[in-house]
Amino acid sequence: MLNHLLTVILLLICTCAYLRAMAPSLLDKNKTGLLGIFWKCARIGERKSPYVAVCCVVMALSILFSD
Template identity: 85%
Template sequence: MQNLLTVILLLICTCAYIRSLAPSLLDKNKTGLLGIFWKCARIGERKSPYVAVCCIVMAFSILFAQ
C-alpha cells in the first residue's frame, strides 16, 4: 500500500512540474487515458500544500519506518 501511495505522490508532483514547464503538453489531453496526467497536474497545482505535506510524511516514513 505504501508503494502505491509513493507512486501516486510522485505522479502528481511530476505532472504538476511538467505542466509548469510546458502547459500545452498536458492541456491538449484533458480527456481519455492521457487525461489522467492532466488531472494529476491539476491536483498538484490546487492542493500543493497538502501534497507537499504528504510528500514529507512519506519521505520520513520511508527513511525511518523501514
C-alpha cells in the same frame, strides 16, 4: 504495499504538476481519455499543493524511518 502505491501516486502528481508548469501545452491538449489522467494529476498538484507537499514530507519520513 500500500506505502509503495502512495509513493507512486505522489510522484505522479508532483511530476505532472512540474511538467505543466514547464510546458503547459504538453498536458493541456489531453484533458480527456486515458492521457487525461496526467492532466488531472497536474490539476491536483496545482490546487492542493500545500497538502501534496505535506504528504510528500510525511511519505519521505516514513520511508527513511521504516524497518
